[in-house]
Amino acid sequence: MKTFTTIVALVAMLSAANAATIADLAGSTPDLSILVQAVTAANFLDPLMDPNARLTVFAPNDAAFEQLLAVLDVPAEELLADTETLATVLQYHVVPAVAFSTDLTDGQVIPTLLGATLTVTINDDGVFITPTGGPMAQVVAADIAADNGVVHIIDTVLLPAAAGPVEETMAAPTME
Known part of the structure; x- marks a missing residue:
């Protein structure tokens, strides 16, 4: 019985050691380094580290942030x-439910932690996420499972209408 208890304890320890929250996954993904900096700067780590959370994160890759x-x-x-x-922009990238790509449907409207919605478009070119009034983002890597949800890497930073100066700058005409 002592051996069985030891084995169960070892399995539990190994499982805990291999546990990866969304924050852990983002931190170990080189192409999400700017996102990790943004999450840290905005003090938005807690929901992504919460092992009891059930979230979907549409994570802009570094190229998306560089473009912005x-x-x-x-x-x-x-x-x-x-x-x-x-913090506002980051909340717009998080859905308070787990949604793998197989759970998404064309035309589906999904709520975000910000309270605003995103629209899913699925066609022959892939899966796209569109914010209200903004440019769509393509999912470039889907279904990266975490213990507290799933991450889909996207190629564009989603900007909510309430993003303030960032949104105003993005919408302002440029002089060339």
């Missing part, structure tokens, strides 16, 4: 310093 920084013509440090806007 280029459009805004600001360095990453300036974007990361606006923690209030960052």
Whole structure:
């Protein structure tokens, strides 16, 4: 019986050691380094680390953030310093339910932690997520399972209408 108890304890320890929350997965994914910086700057780690949470995160890759920084013509440090806007934008990327790609349907409208919605488009070119009034993002890597949900990596930062200065800058006409 003692051997059985030891084996059960070892299995439990190994399972705990291999547990990966959404925050853990993002932190170990090189192409999400700017997202991790944003999450840290906005003090948004807690929901992504909560082992009891059940979330879906549409995670913009580094190229998506670099594109946003280029459009805004600001360095990453300036974007990361606006923690209030960052928190709003990050909440727009999180759905308070687990949704693997097989759970998504064309035309589906899904609520985010921000309270706003995203629309799913599925066609021959792939799966796309569209914010209200914003450019759509393509899912470039889907169904990355975590202990507290799932991550889908996207190629565009989703901007809610309530994003403030970032949204205003994105919508402003450019002089060329």
